[in-house]
Amino acid sequence: MPDTAPRPEPFTPRASPAALEDLRTRLRATRWPDAPDDAGWSLGTDLAYLRELVAYWADGFDWPAQEAALARLPRYRVPLGGLGIHFVHARAAAPTGPVLPLVLCHGWPDSFWRYSKVVPLLTDPGAHGADPADAFDVIVPDMPGYGYSERPSGPPLDSIAVAGLWAELMDVLGYARFGAAGGDIGSHVSRYLGLDHPGRVVAVHRTDGGLPVFTGDPADLTPEERAWLEGGAAWGAAEGAYAAMHRTKPQTPAFGLTDSPAGLAAWIVEKLRSWSDCGGDIERSFTKDEILTNVTLYWLTETIGSSMRMYRANGAIPPAQHARRVEVPSGFSLFPGDIVLPPRAWLDRTANTVRVTEPARGGHFAPFEEPELYAEELREFFRPYRAAG
Template structure:
């Protein structure tokens, strides 16, 4: 019987994607363990805990596990079970997951998922099978997606730009080209953190191709109009964002202004790299202060080890520098493509509905019961449920 839902073929006008399999040389792991064992530790005030940044006692425990017990080859093999590829796009080699819908019973919606910092395609590694094969996970097979999860340039296994870093607008253009390479004329877009910005610009600059866009945040609050136009809850949102930036935003100020300075130490010291990333995983997740309530040590270290082996901490931070130069006229554009927002309780600064309707054609806004900034990894079932529900009305539009 012919396939009722034939998959599009890559466009012959573009370079053909090549299957990708990461293979870490044993010497790289020997060097990593040697560096971990030779860590020179800072002092910390007694009982400081996490109040001044990464907790010394926890990081010592994590680094010992990383050096002595963590099985990177096993984690690398687990990630290799995802269908992964590389293809030149816009002059850069882009690494991505491309997982096809399994046994769909209706129109298949292509969906490009954009990650943020400090992560990579890792963010969506748990949710891919839930989206491609919902019938095997207790959901409706008609909600199956073709899922594309690219590593942004300078992250993970994608190329690092050798010239000026790319901003979110440029990356959105690359993703539109990538979807063209894969044969998808129309598609959905979703993301969080930096990936929220990329998804937003996909909808803004390619509204003829993006049928709907889903985001887990609305970015850092910035308003360029008359403050008198704002509702009271929007004023509070802006004030809360400013307070969060003053208390928690030092990392972003460094990324925006002098990322190369921090890159030297973070590229040379795996313990330093872990400290930089782990503090954010804990602070931004719905874990009640206990990071291992949201992630196992293996999960934490898989994310950190990806950064270490690909040497991408510096290039990933430089994207903040590029985004800081985006003009206010771009930042203030309203998304008219149908937009959905899932605002998870443990995320950073949670926007009010009035703000979401101001910045986008927000046709669906929900507040799931659990999850934080890394919701696709923290709560993959909840996140998959949110995407299925939001995109359900737009499947036919993508197929037409």
């Protein structure tokens, strides 16, 4: 690496006691809305559950302990594109064969947190009952405006631009060839890594096909694809108000969500419940500590507004970009609790799809909900491409 190249520096953030006391003060002073007695989760976040969660956040949640647990991941920051980018870089432990570098791309509403459970399973499979030959070097960057990466002061970056940054990051780390994987917005980022850097990306793994974007003649689609498009539109009408707000007026909710920790929790918790494979009981998929670790990361870094603005950037991506087909080998693990699951015909239409599986459990946040299943999906998919890394 030339002397002028960006140099990653170790990064271990520590929240100040004053910031944590301010958080507790705000939580205890929450001004609660009313709700119909039988509303539950039908109108959005359940009032009774959020009261319980906020009470625990104020007087039971141990952020320093969670912060210390996250600090066990090897984390760095590096200047890229004029921004300080935070990332996990965990090298393979005791590999017995070729090591494949793997960049894991997160989505919203999360950060590197999405992959915090799965990193050790991928870097040291032998210690977790799997084949040591399947070890990866794992890189998990926070997108600009998420987690501990800096917030753009100008226009937000779209998924295409973020993919370009991740290709640059892999170059800085000395990886000429690598695999890419992701879900949610991270699915789009990994897709664009395959589209724009096919000479470097050996294969792409995704947990979804993205919400459908099709501008051609519907008659050219299979019946299953047309049904999926209709299902996606119905899902957007019933569940997509948050995304419409993010795409159009993200600054308006940012005021309230940046000022009120209870409001921030309500915005995020409803998505964790709706999109996970929890059967309506969020704590089947996430403990209170796990939920609050994710939410506290957003609170302390003040990134809810900047994270939402990325939807506006992605909404402006031209239709021609959505129509491009990924030609590098692509695999999909479609977890049953995820949203708007695509048919195989669509996956074949949009990518060189070589493998599609349907794991038994898990949802939109599969790497966190079912880390062992997710790790095995990655090991099996990338196994044929290790020698190319």
